[in-house]
Amino acid sequence: MKRIILTTLSYLLLSSFAFASEDMAMNKYKGFYIGAGIGTTNFNIKGVGELFDDELTGYSSESDGMSYKIFTGYQFNRIVALEAEYTKYGNLKHTFEFDDEDFTVKTKRNSFSLATNIGYTFDNGLRPFSIIGISKVFDKHSSKDELNFKLKEKGGSVRLGAGLDYQFAGVRGLGIRTAYEVDLYSDSRVGSWIMGVTYKL
Template identity: 25%
Template sequence: MKSPHLLRVLTLAGLGSLAAAPALAQEPGFFYGGVSAGTARSSVDEAAVAAGVLGGAALTGITSDETDTGYKLFGGYQFNRNFGMEAGYFDLGKSTFSGTAPGGTFNNDTRMRGLNLDLVGTLPLSERFSLLGRVGVAMGRTRASFTGAGAAGVADRNDNKANAKVGLGVQYELTRAMWIRGEVERYRVNNGVNGRTNVSLYTVGLVFPFGRAPEPVPYVAQAPVYVAPAPAPAPLVQAPPPAPMPMPAPAPAPQRVSMSAESLFGFDASAVRPEGRAALDGFSRDIANTNYQTITVEGHTDRLGSAEYNQKLSEERAAAVKNYLVTAGRLDASRISAVGKGETMPVTKPGDCRGTQRTAALVACLQPDRRVDVEVNGTR
């Protein structure tokens, strides 16, 4: 009735999800709490438990109920998008069985609960949907009661020991302030007679992050408005002036558009998201009738993180915007250049955003620095 193979599979799957996690995101850490409830299913070796109490006597005609309601209360800290630490209280309900012993009916009632500490790995599959894997330790308390034949003089037994636990699950971000989780976890608990029992807990629950940075608001700078020069005043003399020499038209001022990195890409990513594609489609339509000579795409980041990482991220985002303008906007690739400026050209002024530690307030203050600038040189 034990399932060692399932335990190994859950352990390997949990470790695999941690190893497959992508690069750490720049979002600062935050605390969270939650509650989950569902079904607990025990795998009790009834004959072995009875033999441990009855001094080795065999139990026959066994009937059991190994399914009950289980729940857990938990809280944790999300260090980044891929790793968190979680502690909680769990209740695995109770299991019962009865059978015929040499002296009559023998009954058992076992209840399992305790505390746990887990390392939780998150593998994002999209902006909102993720896989979860966890490994940890459970300090369980098992209370076993025995009645009937052969149990006379046997007091209730309490067993408090630490055992390993693992789990797998999925998570969906309903909002930035509420997630929903579905999980299956395997607990290894003591059965009260010097043995161990596997308990599988299947739950659905809600998670409530708090202290998390708000969703950044896209920042878009307005393109400069071209103002034609004032006409020259009429001459004071009566005689018509000589025909003026034709003058070349003034060179138009470059048009520059700034787009928020959060409106174009997912957090710490360089793939253009649907909202970003809509903004770039509008930009392509706006310059469809423009006789442009060159378009320069510049990627910029804030000062959080290393300079090398920020330089690479800015180059990847600039290249992604150029590729989209060429493939979807059908613009001339030979006239478009893409460069990354990293953190070297911030929009915020020195002293606007103080601090060096990554906090929610500092991330929000530096939001204008995370952008993509597109400069168009040409005439309409």
């Protein structure tokens, strides 16, 4: 009888340890995380000439400054996470060239996004991922030449991205991220390459 009891207790203890180990393995992929990053800004627009009835003879744009991002999210398992992000893009400078005169317009752009982060977390800490979601974008346009105007705009866009996370094995919760993300409109897009740090709470 004692042998049966000891055998049963041993089985229960081993089973509990196995389940606990499995739960711990699952839990290390779950939880809240925060992060911040810095990177470049790039911008592309199409159909500019159509806005001016083909009177435009030239157009160019360039970015001035870096993009900054802060983000937070919750990872449900190895594959799926939900992520919210604030992005402050570098200022954009637009130059419109006409036959007799050139005009310059500067744009300051910020966005808030909510996206699904889908990837796979490997045991070595690497996690390639892609992002798909929506953004709310806020623009401030201004010009100091003869146009002399200020204009605020806001609207929605599609947020897409792809990147790679890495969690350090020796430092609990600390990781790094590199990614490219872009806000897509019907006639333009603005994006950024970023390098950042993450911390899982």
